[in-house]
Amino acid sequence: MAHPAMMHPPARREIGADVYNEKLGIWIFLGSEVMFFTALIGAYIIVRFGSPEFWALPNQILNVPVTAINTFLLICSSVTMVKAFASIQDGDQKKLQLYMVATVIIGAAFVGVQAYEYTTLVHEGFLPSGYAAGSHLAELAARGELPASVSVYGSSFYTMTGFHGFHVSMGVVCMVFVTWKAFKGKYTKEDHRGVEVIGLYWHFVDLVWIILFTIVYLV
Amino acid sequence: MSWILPPSASTFASDIDFLYYVILWITGIAFVIVEVGLVVFIVKYRARPGRKAEYIQGSTKAEVIWTAIPAVTVVVIGLMSGGVWNDVKGRNSVPAGAIPYGVHAQQFEWQISYRGPDGQLGTGDDFTVRNQLHIPVNQPVVMRLTAEDVIHSLFIPAFRVKQDAMPGMTIDVWFEATQVGEFEIACAELCGIGHTTMGATVTVHTADDYQRWLADRVAAADR
Amino acid sequence: MATTALPLEKTTHATHEMSFVRKYIFSTDHKIIGIQFLLMSFVFLLFGGLMAMMMRWQLGFPDQPLPAGQLLPETMAPGGFLLPEFYNSLVTMHGTIMVFFAIMPLLVGVFGNFLIPLKIGAPDMAFPRLNMASFWIALTAGILIMAGFFVEGGAAGAGWTSYAPLSASPEWTGVVGGQQLWLVSLAVVGLASILGATNYITTVVNLRAPGMTWFRLPLSIWALFVTAILVLLAIPILSGAAIMLFFDQTIGTHFFDPTDGGQPLMWQHLFWYFGHPEVYILILPAMGFVSDIIANASRKPVFGYHSMVYALISIAFLGWIVWGHHMFMSGMNPTLGMAFMMSTMIIAVPSAIKVFNWMGTMWRGNIMFHVPMLHSVAFVSMFVIGGLSGVFMASPPVDIYFHDTYFIVAHLHYVLFGGSLFAIFGAVTFWYPKMFGKLMNPLLGKIHFWLTFVFYNLTFFPMHNLGVGGHMRRIYDPSQYEFLQPLAPLNTFITVSALLLFAAQIPFAVNFIMSWFNGEEAGENPWNDNGLEWIVPSPAPHGNFAEVPIVYRGPYEFSSPLVEEDFLPQTRKLDSDTEPAAASAAE
Ligand SMILES: [Cu+2]
Numbered sequence A: 001m002a003h004p005a006m007m008h009p010p011a012r013r014e015i016g017a018d019v020y021n022e023k024l025g026i027w028i029f030l031g032s033e034v035m036f037f038t039a040l041i042g043a044y045i046i047v048r049f050g051s052p053e054f055w056a057l058p059n060q061i062l063n064v065p066v067t068a069i070n071t072f073l074l075i076c077s078s079v080t081m082v083k084a085f086a087s088i089q090d091g092d093q094k095k096l097q098l099y100m101v102a103t104v105i106i107g108a109a110f111v112g113v114q115a116y117e118y119t120t121l122v123h124e125g126f127l128p129s130g131y132a133a134g135s136h137l138a139e140l141a142a143r144g145e146l147p148a149s150v151s152v153y154g155s156s157f158y159t160m161t162g163f164h165g166f167h168v169s170m171g172v173v174c175m176v177f178v179t180w181k182a183f184k185g186k187y188t189k190e191d192h193r194g195v196e197v198i199g200l201y202w203h204f205v206d207l208v209w210i211i212l213f214t215i216v217y218l219v
Numbered sequence B: 001m002s003w004i005l006p007p008s009a010s011t012f013a014s015d016i017d018f019l020y021y022v023i024l025w026i027t028g029i030a031f032v033i034v035e036v037g038l039v040v041f042i043v044k045y046r047a048r049p050g051r052k053a054e055y056i057q058g059s060t061k062a063e064v065i066w067t068a069i070p071a072v073t074v075v076v077i078g079l080m081s082g083g084v085w086n087d088v089k090g091r092n093s094v095p096a097g098a099i100p101y102g103v104h105a106q107q108f109e110w111q112i113s114y115r116g117p118d119g120q121l122g123t124g125d126d127f128t129v130r131n132q133l134h135i136p137v138n139q140p141v142v143m144r145l146t147a148e149d150v151i152h153s154l155f156i157p158a159f160r161v162k163q164d165a166m167p168g169m170t171i172d173v174w175f176e177a178t179q180v181g182e183f184e185i186a187c188a189e190l191c192g193i194g195h196t197t198m199g200a201t202v203t204v205h206t207a208d209d210y211q212r213w214l215a216d217r218v219a220a221a222d223r
Numbered sequence C: 001m002a003t004t005a006l007p008l009e010k011t012t013h014a015t016h017e018m019s020f021v022r023k024y025i026f027s028t029d030h031k032i033i034g035i036q037f038l039l040m041s042f043v044f045l046l047f048g049g050l051m052a053m054m055m056r057w058q059l060g061f062p063d064q065p066l067p068a069g070q071l072l073p074e075t076m077a078p079g080g081f082l083l084p085e086f087y088n089s090l091v092t093m094h095g096t097i098m099v100f101f102a103i104m105p106l107l108v109g110v111f112g113n114f115l116i117p118l119k120i121g122a123p124d125m126a127f128p129r130l131n132m133a134s135f136w137i138a139l140t141a142g143i144l145i146m147a148g149f150f151v152e153g154g155a156a157g158a159g160w161t162s163y164a165p166l167s168a169s170p171e172w173t174g175v176v177g178g179q180q181l182w183l184v185s186l187a188v189v190g191l192a193s194i195l196g197a198t199n200y201i202t203t204v205v206n207l208r209a210p211g212m213t214w215f216r217l218p219l220s221i222w223a224l225f226v227t228a229i230l231v232l233l234a235i236p237i238l239s240g241a242a243i244m245l246f247f248d249q250t251i252g253t254h255f256f257d258p259t260d261g262g263q264p265l266m267w268q269h270l271f272w273y274f275g276h277p278e279v280y281i282l283i284l285p286a287m288g289f290v291s292d293i294i295a296n297a298s299r300k301p302v303f304g305y306h307s308m309v310y311a312l313i314s315i316a317f318l319g320w321i322v323w324g325h326h327m328f329m330s331g332m333n334p335t336l337g338m339a340f341m342m343s344t345m346i347i348a349v350p351s352a353i354k355v356f357n358w359m360g361t362m363w364r365g366n367i368m369f370h371v372p373m374l375h376s377v378a379f380v381s382m383f384v385i386g387g388l389s390g391v392f393m394a395s396p397p398v399d400i401y402f403h404d405t406y407f408i409v410a411h412l413h414y415v416l417f418g419g420s421l422f423a424i425f426g427a428v429t430f431w432y433p434k435m436f437g438k439l440m441n442p443l444l445g446k447i448h449f450w451l452t453f454v455f456y457n458l459t460f461f462p463m464h465n466l467g468v469g470g471h472m473r474r475i476y477d478p479s480q481y482e483f484l485q486p487l488a489p490l491n492t493f494i495t496v497s498a499l500l501l502f503a504a505q506i507p508f509a510v511n512f513i514m515s516w517f518n519g520e521e522a523g524e525n526p527w528n529d530n531g532l533e534w535i536v537p538s539p540a541p542h543g544n545f546a547e548v549p550i551v552y553r554g555p556y557e558f559s560s561p562l563v564e565e566d567f568l569p570q571t572r573k574l575d576s577d578t579e580p581a582a583a584s585a586a587e
């Protein structure tokens, strides 16, 4: 016995955003995310312009080729995400499952490569606080081949890419859930809101990465 | 319960005080208008049996008036403020020939450095006095304000001087004392456990006294 | 796909077989969540108030031990005398608790939740479960921040603004874990706020009943909607800054460390870029509630409804370009200071429009002085003082003298207590019947109002004069300074007033609790108001409306010539009314 409001679903409404709640909600939430990354990127810009001598050249410390490949991976995952969405729009459950699995795997691979990158960097002596004492990079710096200190460089590198990685990881967790629902056949040609919502989030995370990759690794 | 600012003793203090009194009058009048208006309305339009409120949606004319008047007023205040601000804190406001002092703030004291015999600040013959600033009267002086650890704020109420000392920055603060005597310095920015104790004094000397004090100090430093 | 007509809104309102826990603890009903926020915020309001009392005692009676101060541990108040480090913690925690765990949840958490669906004619929020999560996340954050008092080194002590580098290292504050808990708590409560804001915005945009067009929304809903946008965009800035500061403290980053490439001034820019919109988050909803209440009590339409809406929007918009007025003395470029001065001055204009339009609403009205109205009139008169005193600090040269003095303490309390809190008392009394089905006792309400009004002014008004005397804020022992010694009697006077102000809240607490059990039955519409919430039973049932309400007009049709009564509910269909177009379009 449901409540009256449920028995007569409140279909009659003022026309609002003309999209369903979850889609509007994720757009609004992403607005908030934009401001969050604005704070981090803004801080990066201020610190970098304030102390340019703390920055090494792009290729000196970071492994740009590996990250470029990783960037390509993430873009691929956005493509598979689009495919997943297009599949369920056609009502194709099998293809939805296939592309969701692909997106999850590629997304997870991105996080894996990032973890590998972090491990290598830490091993070489690049930390959020700057050089690790006595490390390989610290020696190079002592010889004048690298900036004397990379403290704020390390700080903003790890904070920005780390929080992006955190967002990717959250996305992967949510996508696992969506994939699981896809395998249970919960999405239909008519109603596949979960796929669209996670897709929007995923594209946003991808877009943020392209910005971060450009400003952190390339310039 | 006073609205009168304490006595002042620097050249630009009167400009700042004047601006304060202008704003005090303007806001005071606005305050009286609104509060009296509210009281009148409360009494006059209180509910009485058999009366009905008038059905009024608004009045564009009235709204234009009470948009325009505050707008003009604040712009005028803004323009007046801008001029004084430029004279006191503007990038080029420090008068030529102002005597420089180093004021270094740290938990929880003020290290004040004076030029040595070479007439240059920041050289080896400077001497430093803790929590005591000595300056001559009627002579512009400029504090090269720095901070050791956290943010402090140099506050000299009688001179209407306040400026944060920001670690990593050197900020010039100038003023010209107009009265001989002793005045208090306080730290106005929360800077840790001992914040409250971070006081110091300014002693304003006549030109002759100042030279004598300086000579004594230099002699003491030599010994 | 692109229609609004998906009849799939998840409602979890099964009225039977709902256990106590599901119904009242882990409830997804927006009204229960609103009440949960109300109880939580009142507890934090009490905590914040107690902290203020301790600070006032220190300033008013520095030679005497705090009454019952012996109960505090040695690390806070040996022999009942507060330690300076504990005083700094009190300064910090009082501000933070009041802003983030009392006023903000009271305005946004309580009334955003309670009012939005009811007033727009929706069965619940767009995302009820997310709404529940918001509350529990906020409560967790509250517990985290209070935990600061119980860890080694005490609670955060760098002020609610937490300026770096003081806040960045235990070396400077003497506070170890408390500072980190403070940051984590703010990041967590920020998440709750962002989820809440997402929910409010979606709800207002998408779930309005047919006929509830944008310009038929009550100003309370407009204000909450605009506030939600500010929350959505401002809070993540604080979260980002808090995370960077947290990393500075924990993993050795150097964002705000000037000795290694970082910039302390950047903290202030980030903090106030969030902080000034936050100021409006703390006052706009109050303006909305007061607009509703004044129209109701005056039995007149809100004067200039449209300009009230535009004023709200322009205040919210201008709020983004004024943050530098907190930093005139910070060493920021003085020319930039002038730009911030001008934008700040301009904000006086929409604020003035609001004040005069409230007065215009009362003009030629037939004003009933019910308790909510008393608080609302107090709001207007106190907000005016807070607004006018702001002009002093907006003028940079005058700010040289007043920056970081008690003048600003007076100013901000006139806005946040005289403004927001009076509006909250008014709003709680006004909507209490819809929350609990009972009326609050008007006599106790009036006693509470008058005592609060008198002692509030006796407490905070003289603080202006302390500021004129040059009295710095956040100072533990003013007797250290000769120029502050003449102000000591005034400090004592303020302390006595503050203690009485605190005591004056007892009738409110009694009234709130007693009325819950013994209050007079309210009936559907005790204030003869027009809003949609007043057409449902009190307390409002789960799911709110038995059928979708249809709206024919705005919420302020009081004393309309069209009807005999002096009010005209939004849902009452007159012969001249036509069905709203959208109602059939979306079927
Ligand atoms: Cu200090």
Ligand SMILES: [Cu+2]
Residues within 6 Å of the ligand: C275, C276, C279, C322, C323, C325, C326
């Ligand atoms: Cu502000």
